[in-house]
Amino acid sequence: MKIFRLRTILLSCSCLLAVPFLSLAQTSDPPASSSQDAQKPAVPQDQKAAQNKPQPESQQPATKPSGDLPTAPSSSKTEPSLEDLGFSATQAQGDAKRQALLDKRTHMLKIHQRMGLIAAIPITASVITSVGAGGKDTSKASRDLHAALGGLAGDLYFISAYYAIRAPRVPGTETRGPIRFHKAMAWIHGPGMIATPILGIMAFDQKNKGEKVHGIAQAHGPVAIVTAGAFGAALLSVSLKF
């Protein structure tokens, strides 16, 4: 009877001691290291193929099974998932509509930037040619050139402005940083770009009639300078860090 009890105890001990060792079979080897590959990306995996498939709105790499998804609940004890971190499935879910909105916004703002840069050339040129646009002659080539440059500047400016105004807004976005100054300047150069040509036409007509520029048309020069200054400041505010 004593022998039987002893055997039972030994058998129980063996089973209990074996339990921790059995679980070692589930561990994986540590990642192999290679000094040649140090700090270099090893395997970029293109997920574009996955994006074109019927389930395009997740971060799932094309080559990995769904069980390895970071968004999926962890199937193994040693693989934390996004849900384990407290991120909901909604937070991890892609939004194709929002991406399309951002793409459209960027596309339109790129055109805005390009047209604004091009507009800066005739705006600068019209400011420079304004020096020779005065005088008492009823007809003067430099005055015509100034008027033509002003007209071109206005056209390019309003094309640029159109793309900025029509670029879609992204809901839930608060405007911060230099873009606030850039937008504030639009409240100066926007009305300025409407007023300047109107005042310019009035001044142009008065000059061509041999009259001295008078009345509200006298404001053409100062308004143009302020407008050009605000435009330049708006351009620089998003180009240079200050």
Place this chain on the structure above:
Amino acid sequence: MTPLTKIAACLLLVFPPLASAGDSQWTLQQGTLTYHVSHKLHESEGVSHEVRGKGICHAGQCDFLIAVPVKSFDSGDSNRDLHMIQVTRGAQFPMVTVRTKLPESASTSATIQADLEIQFAGQTVQYKQVSFQLVTKDNQIRITGTIPATLTDFKIDPPSLLTLPVKNEIPVRIDLTWRSQ
């Protein structure tokens, strides 16, 4: 109580804790990720404090997952941040995840070399042997280091300003404080 019952009771009390002694968890207490972008006219940085992470250790091996929403990076300019989300396809792939496996013993080292698997912008990229510095204090470990990421790794078209593209290198600084549980 018979001797057998006593021994069985002792074994039950002693061995279950031993069997699970290898399992522990690390939780990210606080973290900061900072990307750096260089342009001929600008140097800018985007910072996120919304990083979350967890490490599960089993049999001496720890699996870590660190994740951060793409939209949480703040460069101080909302226009730039929106553009960043657009070029990195951050609305379609809203999370950046970093996975790594480390031996549990690494927590006692001053520096570690980690193999990282990063999912970002719809791409999965592995970086081998990235160096991190560890500072241990009480029950916490502070890990700092830089991931040498580039735009081409993640197939991101470099954004441009005044027709000049930004540099390809976008190093990401990491500052994470982990607590053992």
